[in-house]
Amino acid sequence: MAESFDAVVVGCGIAGASTAFFLQAKGLKVLALERDKPAAGGTGLSAAIMRQHYSTPLMARLAHAAIRIFQSASELLGRDAGFRRAGYLFLVPPDALAAAQRNVAMQRELGIDTTLLDPAELAARMPWLNTDGVAGAAFEPDGGYTDPEVATEAFAVAFQEKGGELRTKTAARGLLRSGDRITGVLLDSGDVHANWVVNAAGPWAPPLAQSAGLAMQMRTVREQDSVWEARPGRPLPGHSISNAVDAIYLRPLGDRRFIVGRGFPKEYVDVDPYNYKRTADDAFVADVQQRMVLRFPTLDGARLVNAYAALYDVTLDWYQYVGPRAGVDGYADFCGGSGHGFKEAPAIARELADWLVEGKVRADFRQFSYDRVAANNLFVLSYGGNRG
Numbered sequence: 001m002a003e004s005f006d007a008v009v010v011g012c013g014i015a016g017a018s019t020a021f022f023l024q025a026k027g028l029k030v031l032a033l034e035r036d037k038p039a040a041g042g043t044g045l046s047a048a049i050m051r052q053h054y055s056t057p058l059m060a061r062l063a064h065a066a067i068r069i070f071q072s073a074s075e076l077l078g079r080d081a082g083f084r085r086a087g088y089l090f091l092v093p094p095d096a097l098a099a100a101q102r103n104v105a106m107q108r109e110l111g112i113d114t115t116l117l118d119p120a121e122l123a124a125r126m127p128w129l130n131t132d133g134v135a136g137a138a139f140e141p142d143g144g145y146t147d148p149e150v151a152t153e154a155f156a157v158a159f160q161e162k163g164g165e166l167r168t169k170t171a172a173r174g175l176l177r178s179g180d181r182i183t184g185v186l187l188d189s190g191d192v193h194a195n196w197v198v199n200a201a202g203p204w205a206p207p208l209a210q211s212a213g214l215a216m217q218m219r220t221v222r223e224q225d226s227v228w229e230a231r232p233g234r235p236l237p238g239h240s241i242s243n244a245v246d247a248i249y250l251r252p253l254g255d256r257r258f259i260v261g262r263g264f265p266k267e268y269v270d271v272d273p274y275n276y277k278r279t280a281d282d283a284f285v286a287d288v289q290q291r292m293v294l295r296f297p298t299l300d301g302a303r304l305v306n307a308y309a310a311l312y313d314v315t316l317d318w319y320q321y322v323g324p325r326a327g328v329d330g331y332a333d334f335c336g337g338s339g340h341g342f343k344e345a346p347a348i349a350r351e352l353a354d355w356l357v358e359g360k361v362r363a364d365f366r367q368f369s370y371d372r373v374a375a376n377n378l379f380v381l382s383y384g385g386n387r388g
């Protein structure tokens with residue numbers, strides 16, 4: 001006889017692990033499937049910068065809620081989830097100052113602790129920063145960064161401690177469908193039936209959806225990152241930083257090391273998620289080094305430690321696809337992190353669990369459903385928005 005669960009979650013990155021946890025916490029019998037090991041996808045190589053600086057109340061609210069989830073990990077998950085409250089800085093160019101002021105005002109209304117610093121304050125507080133061309137910076141003391149593998153593991157282990165079952169090295173080969181209902185997943189070992197299947201397979205979510213005739217418009221683009229080690233004895237940035245002036249981001253890694261990557265605007269190159277170049281390009285490393293040293297002269301002479309490429313799963317409007325869809329029962333999406341989806345994933349997972357189990361969904365959250373594509377109701381991208 002086929003196995004049966006209340007819910008099957010496919011994929012154990014941060015989205016799948018946190019969704020499995022919150023569904024199990026509601027008393028469901030949950031199976032989480034991971035074809036490799038937890039955080040094997042984009043999650044494991046994420047810079048995992050934690051910020052609440054978004055341009056819409058929906059995303060700012062979720063990022064704020066997620067930081068509180070990470071901060072309370074010891075009580076919620078019984079262990080540290082790798083979050084470090086190192087502070088977050090968003091460097092603003094002159095043509096974006098008005099938008100940044102609006103965003104900061106909106107974020108403060110949501111209860112987020114954030115302040116817009118002027119260049120003189122920046123120069124006084126951050127001696128490692130070249131403020132030329134910087135019109136201001138939003139600073140959040142509660143932001144910072146997270147160790148993405150520790151976080152995913154924390155949710156996965158807490159999920160299992162609550163009675164959930166995680167099967168690693170186990171791929172979902174396809175969805176089972178009967179009429180208008182998704183009834184489970186197909187494994188190499190046979191069929192598994194479920195009332196709900198959550199597709200949290202990241203860049204590999206589209207083929208899974210399409211196995212049951214469900215459309216999913218998503219790009220997979222290659223994202224490169226580099227790790228640098230500063231010379232000893234220099235003042236170093238302690239915060240995570242999005243630098244919209246030079247289009248780079250930086251986050252501390254400990255031991256004088258920093259992850260540095262390119263931010264928007266930049267070229268996004270589509271790749272095959274099953275076959276892409278995992279090492280970084282020399283041109284990327286040279287470009288990022290030049291931008292890094294220009295803005296952070298204290299990193300002059302820093303040693304390149306590592307450089308690599310991973311995947312962004314990018315939706316039509318750079319917002320995740322989350323929740324059930326009209327016309328098909330028993331199925332929900334949670335994918336399309338679009339290069340910024342680590343930080344808010346646990347907060348999305350919690351609201352997704354409310355939606356699936358209790359039918360409770362906030363009006364703004366409902367727009368996450370893939371139904372927005374057919375309804376031509378995409379989110380609107382604006383400055384300080386979602387692009388990773």
Ligand SMILES: Cc1cc2nc3c(=O)[nH]c(=O)nc-3n(C[C@H](O)[C@H](O)[C@H](O)COP(=O)(O)OP(=O)(O)OC[C@H]3O[C@@H](n4cnc5c(N)ncnc54)[C@H](O)[C@@H]3O)c2cc1C
Pocket residue numbers: 010011012013014015016033034035036037038039040041042043044045046047048049050170171172173200201202203204205208223224225310311312334335336337338339340341342343344388
């Ligand atoms: C280089 C880089 C830097 C980033 N920096 C940031 C940042 O600073 N801040 C931020 O918030 N976000 C950042 N992001 C984005 C963020 O990391 C991702 O949006 C998020 O981690 C995606 O998580 P996920 O669980 O949706 O997908 P993934 O981590 O890709 O997980 C999907 C999982 O599903 C598994 N899987 C796939 N198909 C199947 C199947 N058929 N059966 C079973 N398992 C399957 C995969 O093995 C994988 O483990 C970054 C991403 C990258 C790549």
